[in-house]
Amino acid sequence: MAGLENWNWALDGWIVAAGVLCAVASALLGNFLVLRKMSMLGDAISHAVLPGLAAAFLITGARESVPMFLGAALVGVLTALLTEWIRRYGRVDEGGAMGVVFTALFALGLVMIVQAADQVDLDPGCVLYGAIELTPLDTVELGSFHVPRVVVVLSIVLAINLLVVVLFYKELKLTSFDPELAKSLGINAQSMHYLLMTLVAVTAVASFETVGNILVVAMFVVPVAAAYMCTDRLATMIVASSLFAAASAVLGHIGAIVVPRWIGYRSTTTAGMMAVAAGFLFGLAVLLAPRYGLLVKLLRRRLFALRILAEDVLALLYRAEERTPDEPALARSQLRQQLDRGLLARRAAYAWLRRQGDIRRQRDGYALTEQGRRRAQSLVRAHRLWEQYLETAAGLGERHLHENAEQLEHFTNEELRRRLADETASPRTDPHGAPIPPESQR
Amino acid sequence: MSPAGRLAAVLLLAMIFASRVSDPAVAADETRQASITDRSVQWPTAGQWRRLLLLEDYNTRVVLLGATMLGFAGGAVGSFALLRGRALMGDALSHAAVPGIGLVFLAVTMAGGDAKSFVLLLAGATCSSLLGLAVILFLRNATRIKEDAALGIVLSVFFGAGAAALGIAQQTTGHAAGLEGFIYGKTASMVASDALLIAGAGLTVTVLCLLLFKEFKLLCFDEGFAASRGYSILLLDIALMGLVVAVTIVGLQAVGAILMIAMLVVPACAARFWTERMGLMTLLSAIIGAASALVGAGMSALLPRLPSGAIIVLVASVAFVVSMLGAPARGILARAMRRRRLNAKVHRQHLLRAVYEWLESHGQAPRRGQHDESDQVPIAELLPMRSWSQGELRSYVARAESRGLLRTGPGNLLRLSPLGCEEAAANVHNHRMWELYLIHFADVAASRVDRDADAIEHVLDPTILAELESLVHEGAAARVVPTSPHPMPHAGET
Numbered sequence: 001m002a003g004l005e006n007w008n009w010a011l012d013g014w015i016v017a018a019g020v021l022c023a024v025a026s027a028l029l030g031n032f033l034v035l036r037k038m039s040m041l042g043d044a045i046s047h048a049v050l051p052g053l054a055a056a057f058l059i060t061g062a063r064e065s066v067p068m069f070l071g072a073a074l075v076g077v078l079t080a081l082l083t084e085w086i087r088r089y090g091r092v093d094e095g096g097a098m099g100v101v102f103t104a105l106f107a108l109g110l111v112m113i114v115q116a117a118d119q120v121d122l123d124p125g126c127v128l129y130g131a132i133e134l135t136p137l138d139t140v141e142l143g144s145f146h147v148p149r150v151v152v153v154l155s156i157v158l159a160i161n162l163l164v165v166v167l168f169y170k171e172l173k174l175t176s177f178d179p180e181l182a183k184s185l186g187i188n189a190q191s192m193h194y195l196l197m198t199l200v201a202v203t204a205v206a207s208f209e210t211v212g213n214i215l216v217v218a219m220f221v222v223p224v225a226a227a228y229m230c231t232d233r234l235a236t237m238i239v240a241s242s243l244f245a246a247a248s249a250v251l252g253h254i255g256a257i258v259v260p261r262w263i264g265y266r267s268t269t270t271a272g273m274m275a276v277a278a279g280f281l282f283g284l285a286v287l288l289a290p291r292y293g294l295l296v297k298l299l300r301r302r303l304f305a306l307r308i309l310a311e312d313v314l315a316l317l318y319r320a321e322e323r324t325p326d327e328p329a330l331a332r333s334q335l336r337q338q339l340d341r342g343l344l345a346r347r348a349a350y351a352w353l354r355r356q357g358d359i360r361r362q363r364d365g366y367a368l369t370e371q372g373r374r375r376a377q378s379l380v381r382a383h384r385l386w387e388q389y390l391e392t393a394a395g396l397g398e399r400h401l402h403e404n405a406e407q408l409e410h411f412t413n414e415e416l417r418r419r420l421a422d423e424t425a426s427p428r429t430d431p432h433g434a435p436i437p438p439e440s441q442r
Numbered sequence: 443m444s445p446a447g448r449l450a451a452v453l454l455l456a457m458i459f460a461s462r463v464s465d466p467a468v469a470a471d472e473t474r475q476a477s478i479t480d481r482s483v484q485w486p487t488a489g490q491w492r493r494l495l496l497l498e499d500y501n502t503r504v505v506l507l508g509a510t511m512l513g514f515a516g517g518a519v520g521s522f523a524l525l526r527g528r529a530l531m532g533d534a535l536s537h538a539a540v541p542g543i544g545l546v547f548l549a550v551t552m553a554g555g556d557a558k559s560f561v562l563l564l565a566g567a568t569c570s571s572l573l574g575l576a577v578i579l580f581l582r583n584a585t586r587i588k589e590d591a592a593l594g595i596v597l598s599v600f601f602g603a604g605a606a607a608l609g610i611a612q613q614t615t616g617h618a619a620g621l622e623g624f625i626y627g628k629t630a631s632m633v634a635s636d637a638l639l640i641a642g643a644g645l646t647v648t649v650l651c652l653l654l655f656k657e658f659k660l661l662c663f664d665e666g667f668a669a670s671r672g673y674s675i676l677l678l679d680i681a682l683m684g685l686v687v688a689v690t691i692v693g694l695q696a697v698g699a700i701l702m703i704a705m706l707v708v709p710a711c712a713a714r715f716w717t718e719r720m721g722l723m724t725l726l727s728a729i730i731g732a733a734s735a736l737v738g739a740g741m742s743a744l745l746p747r748l749p750s751g752a753i754i755v756l757v758a759s760v761a762f763v764v765s766m767l768g769a770p771a772r773g774i775l776a777r778a779m780r781r782r783r784l785n786a787k788v789h790r791q792h793l794l795r796a797v798y799e800w801l802e803s804h805g806q807a808p809r810r811g812q813h814d815e816s817d818q819v820p821i822a823e824l825l826p827m828r829s830w831s832q833g834e835l836r837s838y839v840a841r842a843e844s845r846g847l848l849r850t851g852p853g854n855l856l857r858l859s860p861l862g863c864e865e866a867a868a869n870v871h872n873h874r875m876w877e878l879y880l881i882h883f884a885d886v887a888a889s890r891v892d893r894d895a896d897a898i899e900h901v902l903d904p905t906i907l908a909e910l911e912s913l914v915h916e917g918a919a920a921r922v923v924p925t926s927p928h929p930m931p932h933a934g935e936t
Contacts, residue, residue: 039594040530089774090766092711095529095590099707100762107704107755114749214605218598225591260610263552268609275602282595292586 004257012253014136014148019215019249019274021154022207026219027245028161029200031238034224035176040095041080041197042220044102045204046213048079050109058112069205076201079105080194132211132270150211157206161199165238168192173234211271218275219245226278226285229292244285248278308410309341309349311379314358315409317368318376322434329367374440381437382412384430385420391431392424401431414439490744502743508637509735509754512693515644516705517713517731518651519685521724524710525662527589531578531683532706534597536690538574540604542566547611564691571687574600579679643692647685651724658682659720701751704758705731712762715769730765734758786841788900793838794847794866795873795899796827797858799930802870807923808863810871816858818851871923873899875910881927883913888928 026042033039052075056067079101086097132150139146165172174182175189182189200220207216223244227237252274257267287295316338321328339346350366353359358372368376386405390396396404412420417439429435523531546566574596581592651658660668661678669675686706693702713727738754745753770776797819801807808816825835839856842848847862858866876895880886886894902910 034588034591034594037588037590039588039590040533040597043533043594043597086766090715091772092714092766093524093527093529095527096524096707096711096714099529099533099703100711100759103701103704103708103755104759104762107701107752107759110749110752111756214598214602217594218602221591221594222598225587225595228587228591229585256606259606263548263610265610268607269602269605272602272605272609275598276606279595279599279602282599286581286585286587294584 004254007257011136012257014151015132015270016250016253018132018135018148018150018154018211019253019270020246021151021158022211022215023219023223023245023249023274023278024242025154025158025161025203026207026216027223027241028158028165028238029196029203030220030224031227031234031241032172032176032196033200033220034228035234038094039221039225040098041083041200042204043217044083044098045076045079045201046208046217048102048105048109049073049075049201049205050106051075051112052078052109054109054112058115072205073198073202075105076205077194077198080197080201084193132215135211153206154211157203161203164195164199168195169235172196214275215271218278219248222275222278222282223248226282229282229285229289232291244278244281248281249274251280252277306345306348306352309339309345310353310358311375311410312339313349313353313366314368314372314376315379315383317359317366318373318380321368321373329362329365331363331365333364335365377437377440378414378417379409381439382417382420383409384434384436385417385424386412387430387432388424388427388436389420398431504634504637505743506736506739508640509739509750510732511637511641511644512689513705513709513731513733513735513754514728515647515689515731516693516702517709517728518648518724519682519689520706520710520731521713521720521727522651522658522662522682523686523706524714525720525723526658526679526682528683528686529707529710530590530593530703532686532690533703534578534593535571535574535683535687536694536702537597537604538600539567539571539691539694541600541607542568542570542573542604544604544607544611545570548607551611567691567694568687570600570604571691572684575680575683575687579676579683583676640692643688647689648728650681650685654678654681655721655724662720698751701755704755705735708755708758708762709734712758712765715765715772717771730758730761734761784900789834789838790842790845790847791865791869791900792828792830792896793824793835793842794858794862795870796824797848797856797862798866798870799827799926800824801858803930808858808867810864810867810923812863813860815849815860816863818855818857821850821854821856867923869899872902872907874924874926875907876902877927878924879910879913892928 030039030042033041049072052071052073053068054071055075056071060067082101083094083097086092086100087094090097092100135148135150138149140149140152141147142152171182171187171192174185174187175192179189182192204213204216204220207213207219224237224241226244227241230240231237253270255277256270256273259273260266260268285293287293290296313335316335317328317330320330320334336346341349350359353366353372354361356371357369358375359366360369383405386408387401390401390404391398427436520529520532523529543563543566546562550562578589578592578596581587581595582589587595657668657673657678660671660673661675661682665675668678689706690702693705709731710723710727712730713723716726717723734757735754738757739750741757742748742750742753765773767773767775797816798808800819800823801816804817806817821835821839825832830838839848839850842862843850843856846859847865848856848858850856873895876898877888877891880891880894881888
């Protein structure tokens, strides 16, 4: 692809590595945030840590990484604590409490930064919020290798998160899904909550100090939501969300290089494109997830409707044979009148039945094959048994018999037909006087 | 925008914004001559105070009017958003506006037009905000994604797209600088047309809120009922969120993202503490929003080194904290005090009942309406009657004494005053009426009623009591204390 010929593993490789580490570390925790309906916490914390950074700066008077990191992490935890406290004691809606806390802390931080700025030149943009593109420039020596500092920091964060998620998997799972049950089993839901909040704060601060906060806010939620579309099992969801996160980091960096060239520009923000890539993968998951995906659900409904229509065709042909054994085929115009469905749907149903060998062309219409007759016989038998049953056992009025049986016939297997026959004392005819065909012989 | 992340931009631009809001008030003052690196706060002079309070500067008037209207509209809309459980919607939608701005800028540049056309950029921001809103509602209604995750997704993905678009825009002409200003608060002074735009939008939003008040109220409190009355929940949701978008967009270009979120959330949360009535809450929320904006903007005009957006948020936060602690209806202190008072009453009544039961078991039960003091009761013997510690018991006795219910004497003894006798008898009466009711009508075993009655005796009101009496002993003398239906566990162990 245009643009990728300049790919440099020493530069782009490290950028992608930093992105992947940050994305996976965030997504791991994000699983539990999303399940606890606290998806906005990452965003709130990334705004709220400002006074912590400013305070650390004011106290130490220097732009040291460690005190600033500690200050930010402390305020991050404080954000979670304050939110929880206002929610519980002030009885404020969770979103409201979060909104109050993070905007107030952010405003406080702004004022402090302005005060700090007359002591030392403090450019918040450079100090507080690193850029992922600059990853390869700041390296530390590890043995004989030069490894970017960012990658080292994020690896440590990822290792901690992974360790906690693995060690406390059961506790986190229980407290996320059923805090009451967790409490009754002797798990301290409160302490789990604060452990999670602490990790979220640390991950958020470590990530956006190094790779920018758009990325971390996105990775807490978007890959997790994509995984949530795909599965009902927590373990699968965690693995899937990590994969989605890693994939969006890789795709994002490639996208940042490639996409702008389509409209004639140079590359653009990697972190932004990683968020967009995550959104793209999420969109795919929304459409194509095996069970909950919208397209998949739509397709499933369509196939189901097709099956019903095809069975209706079989039943119509069977009844036609009953009426006029010499002229078993039905013309397509006759089928059209009785089916009340669009041309495309009918065409699809005919094609499907012919491929299965249930019907065959005959002049300008269709007739049943031997195999089709057996299936149709079962359907009609089910239909008439249901009518009989609904009248005798359920006491349904004659007017409603047909429409109900018409629906039920599609879901009636051989076992159920036998039970129906037993219940209705194996009648020969249905309430309308039509003969009930015997079970087809194979 | 540089890839440094949105916060950097918010920070820088809020600072720039601060200096611009403060500019007008001090335009002619000596602070202007100070070094640009000097950012220490200087107390305003009397002259500055006068200029502010009398609104002498045209620019101050404009800024105050704009900020106040914005606070008013934000507070009003925010109260509905909060009760609908959408407090953070403004957060997501304000971020969702960014790609619209970036894309419009790119498109107009490529078409060779004036890429900073105010109207076009505003239209782009509105469109992409509305798109974000549509995505949120779609995800919530059509998939299994919950609302909070939908907000987070729209916020981060749209913002990422916006950052990417602005990243491209920046390389195009070199004139993209100032776009962030447009997003995070205009760097030029808020001029009369801005203030008028904000005032007009605020007025429109307020009028719409009034017109749709009944519908929004239904939407907030009983969605199902609203649907059963034939309202379309989706349409109402869209209308409410549309108002949020309107306020956000107008506010974004004037005061910046974070301030805008705070204007939607904080006043509404503060107002919630004061009242249980929706109409009053909306009004209060609007007033708190307007007042915070007025005071905050005024303060930053006086103290030019402080960022005005942040000051407005901090003033609103102070209003929130004051409300949370001090509001009489739902404030923390008021609730704590009510609980304390109830606890004190419960302990007092327990003490009186214990005294009564001791006296009763010694054949000296006080009567209601007696005029002399009861017999002596040794305090030490009350101790085993309930699970209270010696210290607790002593403090309850002391408190009852200060209310004139009893008198302690030498030898660790106490006597009930006539008032104490009355209250003790009444309390035991309530307790036993409830016990009898439980035994006769709720089929609770006699051995278990004591504890149940313990909880309810303090809150029986006279009408219930009268009903109990007519139920339990039809026509018997109402003021006579019935004998206990179960054996007394501790009394009599002398």
